[in-house]
Amino acid sequence: MVRSRWQRRIFIALLPFVAACGSSVRTQSLSVRPTTAGPVHATTAQQLPSPAIAQPAPVEDPVLTLIATSDGHFKAGQKELEQGHFEAAKQEFNRAVDVLLESPYGARTEPRIREHFDRLVDRISTYEVKALATGDGFAEKKYEPASIDELLALSTMFGTPPAPAELKNTVATDLLGAKHDIPIPLNQRVLSYIDLFQGRLHDFIEEGMKRGSKYLPMIQNVFRAEGLPLDLAYVPLVESAFKPNALSRVKAKGVWQFMAGTAAENGLRRDWYIDERSDPEKATVAAAKYLRTLSKLFKGDWHLALASYNGGPGRLQRAMNKQRIDDFWKLADKPKALPRETREYVPMILAAIVIARNPAQYGFDFEADAPHNYDKVTLPRPVDLRRVAEWTDRNIDEIQALNPELRRWTTPVKDTEYELKVPPGTGDVVLAKLADAPAVDLGSLKFYTVKRGDTLPLIARKMHVSKADLAEANDLRVSARVSAGQKLIVPHEPTVLMAARTDRPAPATEARATVSGSGQLAQAAANSNRVKSIYEVKRGDTLASVALRFKTSVASIKTWNPRIPGNRLTAGQRLTVYRLAN
Structure with missing residues (x-):
């Protein structure tokens, strides 16, 4: 009884497939019949071909399109960064994040976008750290x-x-x-x-x-x-x-x-x-x-x-x-x-x-290279060569090749009439950009104001630079004495150069005097247009989401909170942050 019921169900389920197979067999038998079998059958076979099944147009996934657009901007930023164009890289990184933030989905609602967003911010922060380590403008070039x-x-x-x-x-x-x-x-x-x-x-x-x-x-x-x-x-x-x-x-x-x-x-x-x-x-x-x-x-x-x-x-x-x-x-x-x-x-x-x-x-045969051609511009204040590369739309290597006497990526800090060589035809462009750019944007400088009781070795330890570099950057002997109130150039880049949606004025701006001691960047941020706050971590928070909330970078959050264990946050954890005053 049970068996017969199951047999009937199986038979009913297989009927469509049997019919389809039978239809297929009959169609094949019609197509191979000799045309001499009758004019009616031949004509029918020719006039009634099997109808073509229309393939549905592929549906575009708007989320994947959005992620691809964001990734395209990120890759463009990578290319700019490879050429030393830090401002252009920063703009592309910003666009990579803005595309997500300005979409109907936002950056946190759709799981795939949220995953891409977190990974994107982390990757940009990684580039940020590398730029600070290797391209701070004060690292000596390679020979x-x-x-x-x-x-x-x-x-x-x-x-x-x-x-x-x-x-x-x-x-x-x-x-x-x-x-x-x-x-x-x-x-x-x-x-x-x-x-x-x-x-x-x-x-x-x-x-x-x-x-x-x-x-x-x-x-x-x-x-x-x-x-x-x-x-x-x-x-x-x-x-x-x-x-x-x-x-x-x-x-x-x-x-x-x-x-x-x-x-x-x-x-x-x-x-x-x-x-x-x-x-x-x-x-x-x-x-x-x-x-x-x-x-x-x-x-x-x-x-x-x-x-x-x-x-x-x-x-x-x-x-x-x-x-x-x-x-x-x-x-x-x-x-x-x-x-x-x-x-x-x-x-x-x-x-x-x-x-x-x-x-x-x-037995030598070669084509002679053309002599170097260039324009000369007189700089009234120090300029980062990466700015010049962007202004002239050239690779940073080309600017350095024209000025091989420069040991750093910046022109001499104390020179007020330094002659810089730039690609031919770009001298006027550089002068125009130089006139329009605020002094703070031209050089990557950091200053330290000497406190009572400070010595060069003590300042060097505080600022994590070598004593010799600190002395030479300020045209001093290593054994020289310093006096309270004296301002020293610190040969180290203090700021973030390019974080997407994270390069806001925190922690400290370039060419701004800093203070000594632990947490110096955080304290300097307090002197900008940010105010100190304590944020309690919520469930689901990540470093990237907190950085986004306060319009800063992951690197800044870590700087303000040096005791964060790794990259993980736990609910209830209290973080020091500097939010925008407005």
């Missing part, structure tokens, strides 16, 4: 290894085997046609480096010559005006491969690889903000002055002058006096007379001169 170190290491690795006989003939023929203003001896040392440069180090040398082609006209003009041999213009090919930011293992820097003491003796400025050793033009003028001095010291012998440029005139004079030899090549034959680097340096320079004067003869 590249100097080529002299690399060349010496490579020559040690590969050695300088005897050059083939045919190379000597090639060089001899070349020297007959090219008039050099420095003697080029055809000895085995020089020929071996010519062979090495056009062989294993071909790409290295070619890259250096290509880079140097944009500086050569300027260098030759300076040397011509000073009456120096133009062959000396190729010294940087070995020294730095013409890299303005080259830094050697012994801390020589720039295209001409000046040591700090030698640079100062020849008129180059070096302080916490600027190192003119990295300015190709100013360093070239200093190099001309120094080379002329060495030429006079060694009575016009350029081989000795070049050796002293590398090893120092004092060391070379001591070696000459000790060995009673005034010929570089004879000194170089005595391994203990001169350091290995100096013995190898002069033949390296001469080999580079031979190749650079006639690159095609030695």
Whole structure:
């Protein structure tokens, strides 16, 4: 009985499928019948095709569309940030959040939007923290290894085997046609480096010559005006491969690889903000002055002058006096007379001169780079280079490349007539932006007012910076005394640069004096247009939702409440916040 009832139910449930299958079978049998079976059937099959089933148009999910739009703005902000455009990044991050807040759903009602919103604010806060850590305007830029170190290491690795006989003939023929203003001896040392440069180090040398082609006209003009041999213009090919930011293992820097003491003796400025050793033009003028001095010291012998440029005139004079030899090549034959680097340096320079004067003869082929073009603007006060990058719609790297003497992302704080190089055609734009921008927006500065009993080491500990940086940023000796009321620049960025919907005036604004002690940012916020409040955490609250409620950032909430355990909040927990006064 039960079985028969279930059988009937199963049979009834299967009827539609059986009918469908049967319909399918009949349709197939009609389609394969021979047309000779009767004209009526054939005509029917042709005139009554199976009706096409219309596919419904996909329904667009407005929530997913909204999230995609928000994510698009966030990714645009990421790209701006990669180029150092902090203001543009901040605007895109703001749009990413505004899209959600201004939607009919709000940011908290729809679960998917709420999840995206919380993740979005956390990601922006992460970028915020990274920007403060690495792009505060006071972190010193990175430098590249100097080529002299690399060349010496490579020559040690590969050695300088005897050059083939045919190379000597090639060089001899070349020297007959090219008039050099420095003697080029055809000895085995020089020929071996010519062979090495056009062989294993071909790409290295070619890259250096290509880079140097944009500086050569300027260098030759300076040397011509000073009456120096133009062959000396190729010294940087070995020294730095013409890299303005080259830094050697012994801390020589720039295209001409000046040591700090030698640079100062020849008129180059070096302080916490600027190192003119990295300015190709100013360093070239200093190099001309120094080379002329060495030429006079060694009575016009350029081989000795070049050796002293590398090893120092004092060391070379001591070696000459000790060995009673005034010929570089004879000194170089005595391994203990001169350091290995100096013995190898002069033949390296001469080999580079031979190749650079006639690159095609030695298998080099490259297109010369155009000389640097730029406008100059005079800045009456310090400016963050990231502002200039945005004003000129350029990458921050391009602005730094035009001003390699700047060690930081900001121009010198105390300079009131600093000349900044900007891309050609943008000088007027920068001047116009400079006139319109409030001073607070131009530099990322933080000041500390000295209290009674303060010392530099004590202030450095309070502000979490090194004693040396604090002293140098203020043009003071490390042992200098400070007096109450004195204002010091603190080489550290105090503020949030870009939080979406969270970059409101809290905690502290740039270029505003701060106070010392724990919770300094929170106290500084109290001096702005915010007032201190205590907020009791409700069930479901997150750091992001509290930050949104008070129009601030997650980073600020954490700063005001340093004892928050991780990123979790618990109901009933009391938070210090600074809400807008209005």
